[in-house]
């Protein structure tokens with residue numbers, strides 16, 4: 001099946017969401033710097049961009065930058081005065097991301113904060129940062145429950161919260177899994193299910209990066 005998923009992904013991407021030279025260069029730069037190839041796919045990047053546009057988001061928070069491939073897709077959906085703050089633990093990833101953002105001409109729109117996301121989030125609370133319109137959680141999955149708590153804290157009614165990799169090849173249904181990423185994502189589901197403040201669903205996806213999916217939710221009035 002993987003081969004079919006890849007071919008269909010290629011078909012969709014070629015027609016509806018082709019990489020332009022800038023996005024191609026981002027992926028080449030990431031590979032040259034030996035970054036893991038765990039960025040979203042082109043079709044998923046386009047989905048994130050559409051969600052930014054559909055929601056009219058101006059203030060976006062991303063947790064987990066890698067080489068800023070997803071960040072650049074989202075930034076391109078922002079209005080002229082839109083901004084993204086993106087958090088990245090690994091200095092090399094942040095360095096490559098900053099160079100990619102510069103090459104994409106998006107330095108004015110994207111701020112990369114390097115270091116542990118949990119520390120940055122606590123710092124942002126001290127700064128009394130304004131709520132975000134859209135928050136994309138895509139870092140270390142064991143910390144998803146903590147990221148969700150922060151995301152809710154930095155939300156307002158109508159804020160969109162998206163979590164990546166919430167299906168994990170179907171492993172998500174194994175309640176006895178010893179994988180801390182699976183357990184982190186399972187707790188993330190349970191916290192959302194128990195919280196009347198957020199309405200959400202998860203969508204299973206297949207494609208060039210296998211079988212996985214997104215959680216998409218909206219903070220209620």
Ligand code: SAM
Nearest residue numbers: 039040064065066069070088089116117139140
């Ligand atoms: N959003 C990116 C994209 O689609 O192009 C992919 C992000 S990748 C899946 C996850 C990133 O989160 C990695 O670059 C990793 O270094 C970073 N990360 C892991 N733990 C983190 C932490 N505690 N704080 C901030 N970033 C972290």
